[in-house]
Amino acid sequence: MIDNLADIVEKVRSGDATAFTTLVNGYSGYVYRTAFALMHNPQDAEDIVQEAFLKVYRSIGQLQESYAFHTWLTRLVTNLCLDRLKKHTPTPVAEISYSASSRDITPDWDQHLMVIEAVKQLNIEHREVLVMREWQGYDYKEIAAMLKIPLGTVKSRIYAARLHLKQILNNSGYIKE
Amino acid sequence: MDCRAYAPNISAYVDGELSQAEQLVVKHHLEQCSECRQLADDFLHLGENFRANINILPVPYYLTQSVLLSLKREHNKLTHLQMWFTGITIAVMVSPILILFSPLLTTLLHLSYVAFGAIWRMLPALLQIMPVSLLAVGAGTTIAIIVGIYFIRTLMRGISYDEVLS
Numbered sequence: 001m002i003d004n005l006a007d008i009v010e011k012v013r014s015g016d017a018t019a020f021t022t023l024v025n026g027y028s029g030y031v032y033r034t035a036f037a038l039m040h041n042p043q044d045a046e047d048i049v050q051e052a053f054l055k056v057y058r059s060i061g062q063l064q065e066s067y068a069f070h071t072w073l074t075r076l077v078t079n080l081c082l083d084r085l086k087k088h089t090p091t092p093v094a095e096i097s098y099s100a101s102s103r104d105i106t107p108d109w110d111q112h113l114m115v116i117e118a119v120k121q122l123n124i125e126h127r128e129v130l131v132m133r134e135w136q137g138y139d140y141k142e143i144a145a146m147l148k149i150p151l152g153t154v155k156s157r158i159y160a161a162r163l164h165l166k167q168i169l170n171n172s173g174y175i176k177e
Numbered sequence: 178m179d180c181r182a183y184a185p186n187i188s189a190y191v192d193g194e195l196s197q198a199e200q201l202v203v204k205h206h207l208e209q210c211s212e213c214r215q216l217a218d219d220f221l222h223l224g225e226n227f228r229a230n231i232n233i234l235p236v237p238y239y240l241t242q243s244v245l246l247s248l249k250r251e252h253n254k255l256t257h258l259q260m261w262f263t264g265i266t267i268a269v270m271v272s273p274i275l276i277l278f279s280p281l282l283t284t285l286l287h288l289s290y291v292a293f294g295a296i297w298r299m300l301p302a303l304l305q306i307m308p309v310s311l312l313a314v315g316a317g318t319t320i321a322i323i324v325g326i327y328f329i330r331t332l333m334r335g336i337s338y339d340e341v342l343s
Contacts, residue, residue, distance in 0.1 A: 024244050024245055025241055029236045029240075033234045036234055054248065112230050115230040133192065133224075158189075159185040159187075
């Protein structure tokens, strides 16, 4: 994302506005994608991005080590999303529409949409463990601690989520058996 | 053993989340069962697919700008608040000196002291005439405190006190 992240974070901590812009430029995509994967609502994802960077701006001074920024930000975003998911069910979005310009980036958008739609069909419990494991790379213990559920539940929930996602993709014709 | 008994462990096996003993058991089963091997393979590919597809999610082109804009707004709000606090602090610190050197202010202070003394002496009599006034004073003070707290909270919404005092 950013090559010399520790230096940039150090500059941000000392109040460098340009460094903060670099940080936002480098991380807004990651934060948005994480939030979208969890919330599955573009508006909620945008709100999370705003909220997350506001928190970064306010509390980056509390970060002990500059190199731990990525982990710190990931946790911050996850907690924001989980809090929001707990508070309300996201507004359902009928279709995910992508602009023409963004379609040029990758060749197979039909398959991409199929996967995104399949993830959307998962229930929130399955989606959050899957995103935390597959996208954010948390281990089972960390997921259990963040969601405040037993380790065994994490294990069975991830298994069920994978099985469900596989089934949805099978039915949609994405995975050919 | 039935394959279904292995299935949840296959998912954890793919993630490297099993104990060494469990891992060996699942590994041994996978070597013998093509169906479970396929399931493990599917889980692995599912993960790769999932990451790849999240990674190419299009991000709104205006996102960075809107984040920076709201941060600027936040920064301005904070600066404004800090200015207010600094102003009030200076005023509080300077006011005793001004009072000492200003005859008008000294007169006003004296007048208010006399007025307050008179009210204080009249208070028992006033309370006897209008016993409700104490209640009114109490209610008025409570309302004033509530309004004051609300005002300060509105002013400092979303901002922690240490940021203002920093």
